[in-house]
Amino acid sequence: MMNLASNLPAFLAFSFLLFSFGIVAALSRKSAIGVFMGVELMLNAAALNFVAFQTLRRGVVENGHWLHGHIFSLFVIILAAIEAAVALAIVLRIFGNRQTIDMDRATELKG
Amino acid sequence: MSHLLTYMIFFPLLGAVAIAFTPKTKESMIKWIAAISTAVPLVLSLKIITSFDRLSAGMQFQEKFSWIQSLNVNYHLGIDGISVLLVLLTALISFLAVFASWNVKKMVKGYFTMYLLLHVGMMGVFCALDFFLFYVFWEVMLLPMYFLVGIWGGERKEYAAIKFFLYTLLGGALMLLGIIALYMYSRGADGMGIPSFNMVELATRDWTQYTINLFGWELPFDKTVWWLLFIGFAIKVPIFPFHTWLPWAHVQAPTAVSVILAGVLLKMGTYGLLRVNFSILPEATQYFSYALVIVGIINILYGALCAMAQTDLKKLVAYSSVSHMGYCILGMAVLKPDAMAGAVLQMFNHGISAAMMFMLVGVLYDRFHHRYIVTPQGKLGFGGLAQRAPMITAAWTVAIFAGLGLPGLNGFISEALVFIGAFQAYKTETMIATLGVVLGAAYLLWMAQRVFLGPYTALHKDVETGELHPAGDVPEMTLREWVVVAPLGALCLFIGVYPQPMLNFIRETLGKLLEVYN
């Protein structure tokens, strides 16, 4: 098995790369689902970050200080799922109202 | 009876409120309420006169309550020898003028409400001993006058009213400036004392020690404040050249308002000069006294000259008021006891005789509806009234000779006292001023000749069309008119023959006032 502790920078670099892919995807997709996909990427990159830091501290198991990173990544997954449900509901409604999910067409709040 | 002054001042206010609640159709009731509201102050003023201590020089009937504590403003009333006569004058003239207003036709309710408010203001001015209170009453007197002239007046009433109001208000504003200056500087040289509005107490201080720094000039405080206050009062007296509002106000005002204006309001100016300028700022008064003498003489002669040239009867009488107030100013300015007594007495005397004369002008105007001595076309407007209306002529004769200062009538006493005192101080100037006696006789008797003597050629002005045609017979004086004129005439005669009772009031207070000047 790879030694995660000595490869922390590699994991961080990987999650950073994933996060930036996610930002680019969220900012540049025309479709709402594409934006959503970018958001999911960002979330998972953050979760990966948590896991990477947790494995760094594998050897240290003292009173209550164990597995916080893993637990938090679980939270991220749950939140991502909930958020996906809400976002998809919104997208469905937008599609229901205007038969398109093009982000460039939803500018009613233009100032 | 305590608080006599407060009751006397504010009783007409109750009357005004009562009138406000009276339905406007009940005109007779309104008039009688007004009559009672002015009769009560008259009775109270008579009580004051009889219980006045003639041997005391200070303030009597004083009332003092704290009003606005944070500013040290007190409700402070009191009268002394100078103001007691004026209080009597105000009460008497206001009461009689109610009967002169009996024929008011439009908006009777409003008229008498304003009238009673005016009464409150006038009385208050003469009794107030706190500058703040004094100023309040001064301004209270202004507004009813504006309405009385502007609504119930003659052809150019609005113009006359606004002119009077703005001019007097300007004076009032300057006076306020002076008052505030005195107030601020009354805290003392270090600015640490308690400021005071108390007129009596401020007179005891030395004001020559202060200076005002204005744009880099160091002005003497007392002389500057003297000017500010002086202009305010000078407009009211009226002193040349601030007198031009008077002919307009007098001519355009209704009869009763003219009576009050000439009888009482003009005296507020001279009273103010005595109470404020002369008492509080004696050094400055002494400094400017010669200028006052000159200005008084100008008033006398210039007023008489202008009166000569008038063809409007009321305007002639208005200018004669200017001339007579000149005697007051001359008497005050020479700072001698006899002349000042003459001046204070002249305030009372002129009030009586001018009120009488204006009432008689109203008598003529009510019958003929015009005031032309000579019409614009050059014909006599009246002429030969003695033929058809001997009683009116007799009343006018008394008024005319009181006006020109015939011995035996009151005008002579005050004029003679003024001249006696003035001659001792300024010989040449007094000799010039005595010309006013000749000029006074000239314009009054020439007017009498054109109005009363000769064949009957009186003209009557049609109220609707404004045309003049020969008048028929003239109704004589009614009882109501006699009620107004007869007491005034009787007073003229009484004071002319026996002036000592009046002088007894004035003596001690003037003595005290003049102590500072020696």
Place this chain on the structure above:
Amino acid sequence: MDSLILYALLIPALPLAAYFILCVVGNRLPRQGDWLSTGAIFTSFLCAVRIFFEMWSNFSPDWVVQQSWTWMDLSTLNIPWKLDLGVRLDNLSATMLVMVTLCAALIHLFSIGYMRDHHGKPEDGYRYTSFFSYLSLFTAAMLGLVISDNLFSLFMCWEVMGLCSYLLIGFYRHKPSAANASLKAFMTTRVGDLGLFIGLLAIFALLGSFRFEDLYNAINSGVFTNEQILGIPAAFLIGLGIFIGTVGKSAQFPLQIWLPDAMEGPTPVSALIHAATMVSAGIYLIIRVFPLLEYGGVLTIVAYVGGITCFFAAILAIKQNDIKKVLAYSTLSQLGYMVLVLGVGSYSTSFFHLITHAVFKACLFMASGAVIFAMHHEQDMREMGGLKKHLKFTFPAMLITTMAISGVPGFSGFASKDKILAYVWGYVHLHPQHALLAFFAYATAGLTAFYMFRLIFMTFWGAPRSKHAEHAHEVTWNMWLPLAILAALSFCVVYTGSVTGFGFDSIFGAANNWITKLNPAPLVVGAEAARQALEEAAHHAHYPAMIASLILASGGIFFAYLMYGSRRLSAEKLSKKWPNFVHKAIDNLYYFDWFYIKVLIQKLFLPFSDKSAKVDNVLLDRVLVDGWKDVTMVGQKASGIFDDMVVDGVMVDGVGGMLPTALGNSLRSLQNGKVQRYLMVAVVALMLLFLFRGVV
């Protein structure tokens, strides 16, 4: 209080009470109250006689009974100031009181007849009462003046008399001429009164009192010695001022214009005012203040004024055709005599002539009134003639008094005029440079005789020249009785105790000493010698003066007889001999009226007062006061524009409007409604936050 003082106070008080009663209830009294007025003055006459008797029975040159009361008191605790008025009874006032009350009483009686028409009805019931009330007031004022012990109450009574003369001269007030005359009289005397008033003020300033007693004492004790007013000696200025009052009241040159016009009043008024009372008040005044005039050196001026008046007025009287006008100018002339002889230095002679003149002039006026009444109010002498047949009582009375005024021996006027001429002669003898005064005095004597007898001859002699003259009839008893009494008093013996008039010295000459009893100041000591010298000169001049006056008087009477009595000489031919300008001057009364009225008043004074009124109206009012309205309007416009453009435009609309709009517009582009844009902003902000962590 001394009982005499009580009588003295009653004397003016009774007519004054009559005045007030008549004013109030006069119309309703029976006969409109004329008896009240007349009764009052007769009672005053009785009181005056009582006082005179008292004076006579213990006669002494310095008999004085005085009392005064404080009228005005302005004393305070520190400074005393009093004005006392009172009564002074001395030889002068006692005599004057009798004369005034007697003449006034007789004139009242005369008026009862005169002021009624030929059927005995009062001319106009209402005005009849007024007439008597004015007469009462007038008399009261005159009597008050006589008993005054001080100049102030004298001045007050003086002015009240002026009022009454105004009311009485203008009694027929429907006539414009009467109205003009009364105004003229009042204004002219008021100008004179100005001088008197200033003199009064000056006396009070110097002495602190108005009393004659104090004045005499002050002159004695030298109070006036170094006093100056405006650089002129005070006594001179004050004396001159007081004399100016007399010039006005006694119608001396140059204020004589009112007297002839005053004939507009009813004849009894002329008799009262121009004979007995008002005009003699002026002389009485200067007699009272004689020591001051003497001390101040005013007497020369006084003499010349008197001389000019008496001569030039006499000339005017020659040409008059109205009977009253002749008497008016004659009064002017005789007053001139009184002033002249006082100026020359003898006030007792002046007083003597005052008394005799009052009596015979009052009689003359009333007689002329009787003539006018008989002629149905025709006053022109050319319409008269032959009246001596009809007027059996009036004619003798008028003849007697005319002889008195002309200086016929045996009559009162002779005695007084004789003394005047003697004194003038004596004075000129002492001061030859004033010879003109002698010319005036003596020429006037002749002229007086001439024009008075001209009047007699034109009125009473010859044939009646008009219907009225033919049908004239004598007047009622209440009109000729006063004439008779006064005529009886016009004989010399009444005043001097002798027919020739030398006895005067024994009665009144002694009174001459009452003023010398004063202790004169050093300057006046010289006057003491002057008075002595004058007395002596007059004494020496007595006979020559008498002879001269007799010659002149008879000459005047003779010429008058020739021209008007027997018609030998033609008046017209003689008058043509005089050059035209003389006639013009006389007809225009020496152009005084033209000068005063047309030039001074109409051309100068009235336009000046018009200009003043214009200045007041236009310059002071319209420009300087209403002008502020225009200034305010300009200010209002300016501030309106400022408000619109600057405050509203720049600051509110601009700074408050455009700036936020521009800012907002520029920031608006951020909000394009796209969610991704917002997201990007959030990311960029996050990045910046991390980059500048330390700075923020």
